[in-house]
Amino acid sequence: MTALSLVRRRAARSPVRDGVTLVTVNFNSRPQLEVLLSAVRRYTARPLEIVVVDNASRDGSRQFLSSVSGVRPLMLPVNIGHGPALDLGVLRAATSMVVVLDVDAFPVSDEWLPAVIDPLTDGAAIAGAHFHRGYIHPCFAALRRADFLDYRLSFVAVGRCPSPEEPATGLFLDVGESLSHILSLVYGTNGIHKIGPTSTRGPGMIGTVFGGVVYHNFYSTHGTGADSRAGAEAWQAAVDEYVGVTEGPPDGLQR
Numbered sequence: 001m002t003a004l005s006l007v008r009r010r011a012a013r014s015p016v017r018d019g020v021t022l023v024t025v026n027f028n029s030r031p032q033l034e035v036l037l038s039a040v041r042r043y044t045a046r047p048l049e050i051v052v053v054d055n056a057s058r059d060g061s062r063q064f065l066s067s068v069s070g071v072r073p074l075m076l077p078v079n080i081g082h083g084p085a086l087d088l089g090v091l092r093a094a095t096s097m098v099v100v101l102d103v104d105a106f107p108v109s110d111e112w113l114p115a116v117i118d119p120l121t122d123g124a125a126i127a128g129a130h131f132h133r134g135y136i137h138p139c140f141a142a143l144r145r146a147d148f149l150d151y152r153l154s155f156v157a158v159g160r161c162p163s164p165e166e167p168a169t170g171l172f173l174d175v176g177e178s179l180s181h182i183l184s185l186v187y188g189t190n191g192i193h194k195i196g197p198t199s200t201r202g203p204g205m206i207g208t209v210f211g212g213v214v215y216h217n218f219y220s221t222h223g224t225g226a227d228s229r230a231g232a233e234a235w236q237a238a239v240d241e242y243v244g245v246t247e248g249p250p251d252g253l254q255r
Contacts, residue, residue: 004087011091012149020048020097020117020142023089025082027055030064032104032217032235037068039106039243044113053089055079083156083175086138090148090155098148100155102139104235105216108242112213116142119193125183129210130194135180139216140195143183151186153179207234215242 022040026033033052040050053074054062065073074092076085090098097120099113107113119127120142128141138155147153155176162168173181184192201207206218206227217235218227 004084004091007088007091008149008152014094016094016096016145019095020046020099020113021093021095021145022048022050023053023086023093023098023100024051024103025053025055025085025089026057026061026065026103027079027082028057028059028061029103030057030059030061033061034064035239035243036101036103036106037071039108042243043107043110045110046113048113049093049095051089051092053085053092055081055085081156083154086155086175090145093145096145097142098145099142100138100140101214102216104218105139105214106239106243107213108209108215108238109213115195115211115213116140116193120144123190124193125187125191126180127193128195129208129214129216130196131205131208131210133177134184134192135174135177136192136194137174137216138176140210140214141176143179147183147186151182153182155179201234201237203230206231207238 050071056079116127126143128136159172195211198212199209
């Protein structure tokens with residue numbers, strides 16, 4: 001039995017209370033993490049617990065997390081990957097609903113949390129960002145913890161992403177894609193609440209606001225060459241517009 005399977009079994013026996021937990025995964029992305037937590041503090045009115053899964057960062061992120069109140073850090077000794085770390089974060093949540101944000105995403109409106117939580121209370125199984133194919137992208141998504149456990153859901157990608165160097169050799173489902181497909185089989189297509197793009201900075205989808213409530217930046221934490229530079233520039237422009245200059249560590253996040 002794997003370590004993640006053991007965590008899943010313990011989670012199934014753990015008490016759950018009404019509420020919302022935010023889960024994000026960090027790997028050597030301290031600037032993005034600081035902005036995310038600051039934006040959450042600024043734009044969140046209701047009580048919110050926060051779990052940050054750190055994938056063995058070496059850029060000062062772990063020291064930063066140790067100094068921030070209102071955040072429950074999970075410091076991993078090795079980088080287990082984005083999908084497995086998201087699974088671990090959701091399993092550590094002790095609330096009935098869980099919201100996930102990529103570390104290079106952040107709220108831009110006071111309505112960001114109702115935008116994904118209200119659809120769940122109205123019957124949806126998963127809600128969040130949608131920009132291609134038939135699934136909710138985990139840069140901004142919400143689901144019920146009970147569904148995650150009952151249907152043994154996972155954010156782990158399936159197969160290998162094709163590239164010009166290595167063409168597709170079989171099925172590929174991106175991080176979180178299989179999760180949406182399973183929930184659509186259980187609940188039907190009405191169980192998937194899609195929040196589409198309302199603006200983009202470009203080039204392409206690099207800097208996208210979903211539903212006017214959450215900004216997500218592609219290529220600000222990974223990528224190479226022109227994509228990486230464009231991603232960093234788009235992210236900084238969005239931070240300047242929506243978050244502004246942060247003043248010290250974002251303390252007091254849990255209200």
